[in-house]
Every structure is written in C-alpha cells, then in structure tokens.
Amino acid sequence: MTRRWLPYPILSALLLLIWLLLNQSIAPGTLLLGALLGIALAKVFGLLRPPKARVRNYPLLGLLFLRVVLDIVRSNIAVARLVLRRDSRTHSGFVAVPLALTDRYGLAVLACIITSTPGTIWVSYDPSANVLLIHVLDLVDEAAWIDTIKRRYERPLLEIFQ
Amino acid sequence: MSHLDALPPWAAILVAVFVMLGALFAFVGSLGLLRLKNFYQRVHAPTLGTTLGTFFMLAGSITCFSVLHGRPIFYEILIGVFLTLTTPITLMLLVRAALYRDREEGSADVPQATLRE
Secondary structure, three states: OHHHHOOOHHHHHHHHHHHHHHHOOOOHHHHHHHHHHHHHHHHHHHHOOOOOOOOOOHHHHHHHHHHHHHHHHHHHHHHHHHHHOOOOOOOOEEEEEEOOOOOHHHHHHHHHHHHHOOOEEEEEEEOOOOEEEEEEOOOOOHHHHHHHHHHHHHHHHHHHHO | OHHHHHOOHHHHHHHHHHHHHHHHHHHHHHHHHHHOOOHHHHOOOOHHHHHHHHHHHHHHHHHHHHHHHOOOOOOOHHHHHHHHHHHHHHHHHHHHHHHHHHHHOOOOOOOOOOOOO
C-alpha cells in the first residue's frame, strides 16, 4: 500500500518542503495541497522508470557537501584572481580522467560538483571507456588534477553510491 | 522602497556588504567573459556569478527581509538550489556544442573523439 502511493517518499517530502518554502506558510490548506502535489509528482516521476538510487552513507554525503562548498569558495577566489591579473594569458587545457565510478547518480553529482566549481567544467563522458573529459582553466599539472578529482570527489562518491 | 528605512543600521551595513560582494563576484565573472582568450576559458568565468555571486546576493536578501519582517525568511535558498542543479546542464550543452564544432573543423586545440562516444 505504501509502495503504491508513496513510491519515492524522499522525493515527495522534498517537493512538499519546496512548496511550503515557496508559500511561506504551514497553514493546513497549503500542507494538504503540498502533500497532494508531492505524491502526484512523485508518481509522474515514477513513469520515467528511473534506476533505483541507493545512498549508503549519509554522513559522508554531508562531509562531501561541506568539502565542495569549501572548494567552491576557494576556486571562486582563484578564478577571480586569474581574471583580474594584468597579464591575461593563462594556460588552460583538457584533462582526461579515468573513472571507477559508474553509478548514474554518482556521475550526476560529480557533474554538478565539477561544473559548480569555477575553474573546471565537465566536457564529455565516455561510458564505454569510462573516461571523463574535463576542461581546466588554470592547468599546471595534469596528473595533480586527475589525482584531485579521484581522491577528493570520486572516492567518497564511490562509497556513497556504489 | 521607503520601508527600507525601518532597517536598523547594523543590518543595513551587513546587507550592503553582502550585496556589494555579490555584485563584485558577478562583475568579475562578466569581466572574465571579456578578458579570457577562447571559448573554453570564457565559459569558466560566469560560474563566479552563479556560485559566490548568487550566494552573497541571497544572503543579503535573506538578512534584509528577515530583519524587516522580524521572522526568518529563507525561501531564497531555493534560488540557489535550482541554480546549482540547472547550471551544469546549460554549461555542458554549450561546451559540447563547441567541442563538436571544433572537432568537425579538425582543430588541433581540442582532444579528438575516442572511438565510440
């Protein structure tokens, strides 16, 4: 019964939370409409037949989040400095990172991390070879970047999703 | 905007600092669009605006309206959440389109496609 009406309880709860935040009220009517929306939209989402996501390690997810926030702040300052530097020639380039991560949700999170961090962008991902191509704005040491991505982000993501 | 007069000085200063910092990061990001040399470099710059730029703007907004209304107002956080979730999609589309064109033109600056992609 619960599975039939609430196939994605976390998604429904998040939708309800967003609805309450947008309306800025917890009046019974808003709660009811939000709950209905949460259940209905989660059922629509189910029609897409998404592969099952399993988060194995919630504390690590929080830790990764904090690490990413810190990295975003740091690279904001680094990129700002790069832009404001008088001599605007920077050495940038592509880096191919061989990945061990294959879980789709893990890859999606990795894409958000890499793109949200100024200075690196996700360019393309080759699922057959499992190689990720990124572009780095301030490329000094290719091996160091591969190591950073694998150690700082991929290892926790492997533990969380795979 | 006369109700902004009701903002106590400490809050006004805090909000001003937040908004100026946000504007600064957004500006530097836009400046990067102008100053950096090629497409792949330029696409990095606007992320300043979508990360710290947005963060400080939202912090300013949250502080301002929470103080004015005397209760915590933080639905601006949603803007940050949606921006973080959607920027990668636009950026990836742009970068992949550029990469596709450069590869078609046989540019030496971009890595060639692997066999099956």
